[in-house]
Amino acid sequence: MGRYLLKRLALAIPVLLAVVTITFFMVRLAPGGPFDMERNVPAEVTANLNAQYNLDAPLWRQYVDYLGDLARGDFGPSFRYASRSVNEMIGAGFPITLELGLYAILFALLVGMPAGILASLRPNSAQDYVPMSAAMIGICLPSFVLGPMLILVFGIWLGWLPVSGWGINPGDKVLPAITLGSTYAAYIARITRGGMLDILSQDFIRTARAKGLSTWRIVRVHALRGGVAPVVSFLGPALAGLLAGSFVVETIFQIPGLGRFYIQAAFNRDYTMILGTTVFLSALIILFNLLADVVLVWLNPQLRKNL
Amino acid sequence: MIKRYFFCVLSTLVVLGLAACSDDQKTPVELGNEQQILHMGNGDEPSDVDPHTTTGIPERNIQVALFEGLVGKDPETLDIVPAAAESWEVSEDGLTYRFQLRENARWSNGDPLTAEDFVWSWRRALLPALGNQYAYSLYSVRNAEAFNRGELDDFSEVGVSALGERELKVELTRPVPYFLELLDHHSMYPVHRATIEAHGREDQRGSRWSRPENFVGNGPFVLKRWVPNQVVVVARNPGYWDAESVHLNEIHFHPVQQPSTEERMYRAGQLHITNTLPEELIPRYRGQDHPALRSFPFYATYYYEFNTQKPPLDDVRVRQALAYSLNREQITDQLLQGGQTPAFHMTPPGAAGYEAEARVPYDPGRARALLAEAGYPGGQNFPSLTLLYNTMESHQRIAVVIQQMWKRELGIDINLRNQDWRVFLASKRSGEHDIARAGWVGDYYDPNTFLDLFVADGGNNDTGWSHARYDELIARAANADDEQQRLNYFQEAEAILMEEVPIIPIYFYYRNHLVAPSVQGWHSNAMDHYSYKGVRLEAQP
Numbered sequence: 130m131g132r133y134l135l136k137r138l139a140l141a142i143p144v145l146l147a148v149v150t151i152t153f154f155m156v157r158l159a160p161g162g163p164f165d166m167e168r169n170v171p172a173e174v175t176a177n178l179n180a181q182y183n184l185d186a187p188l189w190r191q192y193v194d195y196l197g198d199l200a201r202g203d204f205g206p207s208f209r210y211a212s213r214s215v216n217e218m219i220g221a222g223f224p225i226t227l228e229l230g231l232y233a234i235l236f237a238l239l240v241g242m243p244a245g246i247l248a249s250l251r252p253n254s255a256q257d258y259v260p261m262s263a264a265m266i267g268i269c270l271p272s273f274v275l276g277p278m279l280i281l282v283f284g285i286w287l288g289w290l291p292v293s294g295w296g297i298n299p300g301d302k303v304l305p306a307i308t309l310g311s312t313y314a315a316y317i318a319r320i321t322r323g324g325m326l327d328i329l330s331q332d333f334i335r336t337a338r339a340k341g342l343s344t345w346r347i348v349r350v351h352a353l354r355g356g357v358a359p360v361v362s363f364l365g366p367a368l369a370g371l372l373a374g375s376f377v378v379e380t381i382f383q384i385p386g387l388g389r390f391y392i393q394a395a396f397n398r399d400y401t402m403i404l405g406t407t408v409f410l411s412a413l414i415i416l417f418n419l420l421a422d423v424v425l426v427w428l429n430p431q432l433r434k435n436l
Numbered sequence: 437m438i439k440r441y442f443f444c445v446l447s448t449l450v451v452l453g454l455a456a457c458s459d460d461q462k463t464p465v466e467l468g469n470e471q472q473i474l475h476m477g478n479g480d481e482p483s484d485v486d487p488h489t490t491t492g493i494p495e496r497n498i499q500v501a502l503f504e505g506l507v508g509k510d511p512e513t514l515d516i517v518p519a520a521a522e523s524w525e526v527s528e529d530g531l532t533y534r535f536q537l538r539e540n541a542r543w544s545n546g547d548p549l550t551a552e553d554f555v556w557s558w559r560r561a562l563l564p565a566l567g568n569q570y571a572y573s574l575y576s577v578r579n580a581e582a583f584n585r586g587e588l589d590d591f592s593e594v595g596v597s598a599l600g601e602r603e604l605k606v607e608l609t610r611p612v613p614y615f616l617e618l619l620d621h622h623s624m625y626p627v628h629r630a631t632i633e634a635h636g637r638e639d640q641r642g643s644r645w646s647r648p649e650n651f652v653g654n655g656p657f658v659l660k661r662w663v664p665n666q667v668v669v670v671a672r673n674p675g676y677w678d679a680e681s682v683h684l685n686e687i688h689f690h691p692v693q694q695p696s697t698e699e700r701m702y703r704a705g706q707l708h709i710t711n712t713l714p715e716e717l718i719p720r721y722r723g724q725d726h727p728a729l730r731s732f733p734f735y736a737t738y739y740y741e742f743n744t745q746k747p748p749l750d751d752v753r754v755r756q757a758l759a760y761s762l763n764r765e766q767i768t769d770q771l772l773q774g775g776q777t778p779a780f781h782m783t784p785p786g787a788a789g790y791e792a793e794a795r796v797p798y799d800p801g802r803a804r805a806l807l808a809e810a811g812y813p814g815g816q817n818f819p820s821l822t823l824l825y826n827t828m829e830s831h832q833r834i835a836v837v838i839q840q841m842w843k844r845e846l847g848i849d850i851n852l853r854n855q856d857w858r859v860f861l862a863s864k865r866s867g868e869h870d871i872a873r874a875g876w877v878g879d880y881y882d883p884n885t886f887l888d889l890f891v892a893d894g895g896n897n898d899t900g901w902s903h904a905r906y907d908e909l910i911a912r913a914a915n916a917d918d919e920q921q922r923l924n925y926f927q928e929a930e931a932i933l934m935e936e937v938p939i940i941p942i943y944f945y946y947r948n949h950l951v952a953p954s955v956q957g958w959h960s961n962a963m964d965h966y967s968y969k970g971v972r973l974e975a976q977p
Contacts, residue, residue: 160863169865210481222665284700291706390664
């Protein structure tokens with residue numbers, strides 16, 4: 130297991146290097162620079178501005194310098210947010226995005242798994258169709274539709290919950306977590322149902338039934354561990370997707386997370402910020418996939434043999 | 437069993453949700469009304485609060501609270517009022533200004549504000565290495581441009597000097613009738629030398645002096661807290677010379693980029709003042725005469741510019757044909773419905789008592805004749821032109837309507853191309869476009885800010901058009917002794933511009949935003965210039 134982990138981690142380095150290289154040159158290829166304004170400024174001013182940020186050096190030189198800084202863990206200063214470093218911005222935004230992502234996953238699990246299990250117990254009955262249809266709607270409903278709908282109902286008509294912010298007003302974390310989590314809840318419900326149906330049709334379950342065990346006991350003791358394995362392998366990429374994709378929800382709810390910084394950076398041509406967040410998120414995605422694999426191995430002893 | 441588990445989970449969620457909210461909880465706006473805390477929507481996250489390195493409106497809205505220039509503007513009338521300077525004298529020839537600073541003007545750390553502070557600050561704003569993109573707003577000061585471009589190293593030759601502790605002398609290159617208008621631009625704000633030097637080089641962008649823990653300013657408020665993408669909090673500065681007229685204890689600037697989010701925040705009692713209002717909601721708010729809706733003309737023009745270097749747009753008849761076939765009223769009244777007024781000339785009315793007399797007519801018949809004269813009767817053989825605009829719903833709608841108008845009236849086909857903002861700027865600069873969308877917001881409240889755009893060597897003249905008489909008129913207006921004479925020069929220049937049409941004006945901007953009824957003493961004005969002095973919050977009975 131230890132060797133396997135080391136091998137996976139070593140593989141991550143060339144992947145990250147490729148990410149840095151491709152991103153570095155791609156953002157430079159995009160037309161427009163970080164200091165372009167609608168108003169034309171004297172060429173001398175722009176030249177001085179570029180000099181302040183080392184943008185006047187040849188591109189290969191900038192690339193080498195950037196790699197050097199990166200090796201020391203320094204993502205550089207933000208071009209757009211002059212008095213802040215990229216490290217600082219990630220440090221401010223990431224914990225919030227992570228917290229939001231965890232709540233969303235928690236919500237998704239709490240709603241999705243029971244719904245999936247319920248559906249799998251009586252396939253092709255109302256108990257199956259109702260939660261699965263709801264899940265289908267959940268998958269189809271994008272967060273930029275669901276979010277404003279929830280806000281309208283719970284924030285404005287009923288006045289129960291704040292419509293924006295994060296940790297400012299009590300209860301302001303509820304709606305964003307539900308909005309972000311609902312799509313995943315729907316996926317999890319469907320995946321759980323599939324996994325459970327797979328297990329429930331196997332011989333050892335029939336044996337358990339024949340012995341007269343209650344449905345609840347069969348699910349809890351015999352079927353669940355195998356049935357949720359697909360959910361676990363979904364969780365790694367899902368959490369990574371939540372972190373990288375929370376931008377829409379962060380914008381709707383005014384949450385100062387990493388997703389918003391990331392997208393703004395792209396529009397602002399904030400080169401260091403784009404690179405920094407990309408590298409950081411790539412590293413996270415690699416890490417989460419690795420963790421998901423480890424948990425899978427733990428759940429399924431058969432996989433251990435192949436390590 | 438399963439059902440019971442499911443029920444448990446659901447009820448836990450409901451309880452968690454409900455625990456978070458109770459019915460008698462006060463909204464931030466209600467709390468703010470009690471504690472004199474104003475919540476404002478402020479567009480983008482500010483890039484910094486350093487007045488010499490920023491260029492945006494969100495930054496300016498905060499800087500107005502944190503700093504104070506020599507003079508200010510009355511938010512109601514836009515008249516110049518004394519600020520850090522209590523009085524000033526202008527020499528006969530209009531070239532020399534002497535400002536008397538207030539005796540009780542102080543920095544927020546207690547240091548007195550001196551004339552030397554202004555000299556040092558303007559020097560910093562002009563330092564070439566700082567890369568201040570708005571340094572040009574100081575260019576009317578003698579030798580300021582040469583110093584900023586690195587052609588002159590000795591700052592003592594630049595026309596700003598301290599005559600003692602509280603007297604500042606400013607010398608100009610040529611008389612600038614609107615010079616006082618420029619003085620409340622953030623590039624002209626003083627910054628605290630000791631603080632800047634303690635946290636980095638004077639020409640260093642983004643040193644930590646502008647962080648809340650280090651910040652020193654001379655405005656009615658000081659920087660208290662700044663959480664990126666969440667909030668910037670400024671608190672009342674007790675040492676401010678006019679602290680008596682400051683009633684607010686704090687202002688919270690919320691960076692809300694989405695107008696629809698902002699509007700929901702207003703409705704949920706989280707904002708007193710929104711930065712804007714979603715376009716699609718404006719007609720509804722106007723229809724119901726909403727008490728919070730503030731609508732007012734904004735000193736800005738929406739227009740299209742032609743690339744006059746490229747055929748067939750180098751032919752004035754073609755440009756006139758395109759300009760004369762636009763039904764502007766249809767665009768403002770049926771498409772936009774946000775209070776915008778159709779623009780038949782470049783300069784919005786209002787400033788300096790100037791109302792342009794020149795008109796671009798709406799005359800499709802004449803437009804067709806002109807196009808035929810230019811060799812394209814009924815649009816035959818007319819080359820396919822591209823209209824470039826930056827990606828935004830409203831630009832798109834206007835472009836589509838104008839495309840149809842040209843097709844219907846002139847029988848010509850125009851391709852539409854939208855690009856992301858930065859790509860759009862790059863394309864426009866490279867001169868690849870035929871027609872491009874543009875908007876200009878007055879830098880100061882004077883017609884000159886619109887008309888000097890189109891002089892031959894104007895840094896913002898992207899049309900490639902030049903006209904010797906036009907340049908001469910703008911230069912004469914700058915040197916005119918008599919105000920009426922100056923406005924006459926502008927009238928003549930504007931007539932040339934509307935005859936030659938290197939640009940087609942489309943509409944004059946209108947601003948719409950929401951201001952809660954509890955906000956007293958808030959004045960919306962054509963420069964969208966904020967002033968927080970005199971603003972007070974009163975809870976409604």
